[in-house]
Amino acid sequence: MSFPNTSPYHLPPDAVWFITGCSSGIGLALAHLLSQSSYRVVATARKIASLSEIPDNDNVLKLELDVTATNAIDEALKATLDKFRRIDIVVNNAGYTLSGDTEVTSEQEARAIMDTNFWGMVNVSTRCLRILREENPKSGQQGGVILNMSSMGGYIGYPGQAFYHATKFAMEGWTESVSKELPLAWNIHMCSLEPGGVKTNFATSSLKSVAKRHPAYADPSYPAKQLLDYIKSEQGRAFWAEPMALAKAILELVSRGQRIPIRLPLGPDAWGMVVKDVESTQKELEEFKDLSLSVGDSKQLETIGFLTKS
DSSP: OOOSSOSBOOOOTTOEEEESOOSSHHHHHHHHHHTTSSSEEEEEESSGGGGTTSOOSTTEEEEEOOTTOHHHHHHHHHHHHHHHSOOOEEEEOOOOEEESOGGGOOHHHHHHHHIIIIIIHHHHHHHHHHIIIIIGGGGTOOOEEEEEEOOGGGTSOOTTOHHHHHHHHHHHHHHHHHHTTSOGGGOEEEEEEEEOOBSSGGGTTTEEEOSSOOGGGOOTTSHHHHHHHHHHSHHHHTTOBOHHHHHHHHHHHHHSSSBOOSEEEESHHHHHHHHHHHHHHHHHHHHTHHHHHTSSOGGGGGGHHHHHOO
16 A cells, blocks of 8 residues: 655746635735745635735736635636646635534534535545646646645644534545545645644634524633633734745745655644644553454554555
8 A cells, every 4th residue: 555745746936826715814925925936826715806915917817716616616727727727736725713612503604614614625626636637747747736724723623613623624534535545656745734823814803703602611711711712812822923934834845845744734833732642642542552452353453564554
């Protein structure tokens, strides 16, 4: 069994970037950074007027795109190929959060965030896989990279944002699985980016709280209340990263001529919390090892080498 992303990726000097969610934050910073280079960038957002901060030039294509509408995705990708003939880097950045007490989150709210954060990413990615495999070689480029904007919250779950975490966990599982379907010869790399705190409108105007709090969770000492108050506070956001720092890290990831990892924490908070969670998981595995191995034949452990070798 071969594992993906084991070979280096080499970014073309005239690479075409297709980015969703460019109206603000990381998407806006990345599009702005790329617009001042030799790269070509397709910046998309729900409303094209929100892309006004991105410079206009021959290497920039601004498109209106609602990632929950598959016909809109098809139209945006067609317009991209009509202008640039290929796509090298896909950045699925469109998304938002949903915060509050899970018990009073409506099914409509939960499904809506899944439609944007997960299904929007899926519908862009599956269409781009064909482009990377079949269209790019016509322009002399084989393959490309799909970067899915997850979060530290795609690896670790925190109180008060259960459905947001569900979308990011789904994204990461989907990305890892699909990446393992792709033959190495296609030169298609996939990665879940896991930022920690970023100074965007995520914690302010983008923080969509549920309509009401559940009275059972009203105690200010309860976990969700404490965490949400901390996120919204100036103290909580003081050490968060600037969007441009994230944009530069993303460009560095794909341009350094090295392997693209399946997951990449971005920021000291993300890296530190993921490492801490790995250590905690290892400790828990050892604590309950006897019970885990009491199920089935212990000879099954011999298959682990086959299942995990690269």
